[in-house]
Amino acid sequence: MKTALENGTVVAAFGRSYLVELDGGPTLTCFPRGKRSEIACGDRIQVQKTAEGQGVIVAADPRSALFYRSDAYRQKLIAANVTQIVIVLAAAPSYYEDLLNRCLVAAEHAGVRAVIVLNKFDLEASSAAMERLQVYASLGYPVVPLTAKVDVTPLRAQLEGHTSVLVGQSGMGKSTIINRLLPGTDAPTAELSIALDSGRHTTTHARLYHLGPVSHIIDSPGMQEFGLHHIAADALDHLFVEFRPAIGHCRFANCRHLTEPGCAVEAAAREGSVSERRLASYRRIAEELRRSDGVTTRSTTRS
Ligand SMILES: Nc1nc2c(ncn2[C@@H]2O[C@H](COP(=O)(O)OP(=O)(O)O)[C@@H](O)[C@H]2O)c(=O)[nH]1
Ligand SMILES: [Mg+2]
Ligand SMILES: [Zn+2]
Structure with a gap:
């Protein structure tokens, strides 16, 4: 039957x-x-x-959005049908700004909202980190200071009505956020893995939790790198949102905004409407995508 x-x-x-x-x-x-x-x-x-x-x-079913990363050989699916990406950073261990930018690029590419959380705000180094994040706030990405160990209330309003995925390097406090949002969940955190002597990979696979009838959150394993090989090299500039007004105004129509003369993005950086750090990050990612263009992404694995 x-x-x-x-x-x-x-x-x-x-x-x-x-x-x-x-x-x-x-x-x-x-x-x-x-x-x-x-x-x-x-x-x-x-x-x-x-x-x-x-x-x-x-x-x-067909997906409304798929968030994934990819190296030259395979895609790593992170989460499907998300409406928002929450990038979790902390002053310690120090976070990689390139990784933040890669997550933002992937969010723009997937067409979903991105929120930045500066967790462990109780740490002294947080105010300097917050200052460095002002450029992202000015681009329209909400930057939420948080001390997840104590209180996750400031994050709740951002999550309402969304299916969010928490991403970031391991050790930033993603699972601690989940456990605080959902007492009794017991998502594996660093403490637990030390207690069980189970090594450093505390969260080994993505897991979806319900915050309410219309709000859901996905915890994901920590990542040290975020490959963007699924993005065409010549599409990258549009995914740096503040570059958009300058794109199309460079001397050369096919300007890659690397070293070309008469580059309008470079000029915007000199005038201050584009941050030098964002431009430098764009250039590192662009070089990497140029090198890999033509290499096809073959298989798919989950991260
Ligand atoms: N000082 C401080 N430590 C935190 C905070 N939130 C999490 N941690 C610690 O950061 C470490 C990593 O947390 P975990 O949730 O496992 O991070 P994940 O790898 O991103 O899931 C643990 O030792 C947590 O106790 C916080 O708000 N302040
Ligand atoms: Mg974790
Ligand atoms: Zn240019």
Whole structure:
């Protein structure tokens, strides 16, 4: 006897299996039909129950947005159907500004809102970090100072009505934020992994949690790098939002804003409407994308 298909949401994506929350129903462990799958946490799918607590993923709905990173060889799916990316930074361990910029570029590319959290605001070095982040606030990205260990209230308003994904280097406090937002969740944090002597990778896969009927949040594993190989080199400048007014005004129509004379983006940086640090970051990323253009991204893995 064939059972009917049921709709559900992928709340965790492991290597080969998925945790699927059926609409208004229980959570099943599911396997994809077929060998390879490109299913991510947050995907809406149809499942056929095969046994108690188990099912097979038969189909997946089209996504409203997919957030992912990629190196020259593979894509790493991070989360699907998100409406917002929350980039978690802290003054210590120090964060990489290039990584922040890469996350912002990926958010612009995916067409979703980006929020920056400066966590561990209790640390002394936070005020200097906050000052460096002013350039991002001036671009329209909300910058939220937070001491997640004590209180996550300042972040709640930003999350209302969104499906958010927390991203950032490990050790910034993403899982601590989840545990504070949702007491009783026990997302693995650094303390827990030390206690269990389980190494430094505390969060090993993305996990979706419900904050309310219309607000959801996805914790993701820490990342040290964020490849943007899925973005064409000549599309990158538009993803640095403040470059847009200058684009099209360079002396050369195909200006890459690297070393060309008469570059309007460079001029904007001299005048101060583009930050030198953002331009330098753009140039590093652009060089990397130029080098890799023509190399095709082949396979997909989850991060
Ligand atoms: N001082 C301080 N430490 C924090 C704060 N939030 C988290 N931490 C610490 O930062 C470390 C990493 O936290 P964790 O949530 O595992 O980070 P994740 O790797 O981004 O998920 C832990 O030791 C936390 O206790 C905070 O607001 N202030
Ligand atoms: Mg974590
Ligand atoms: Zn230019």
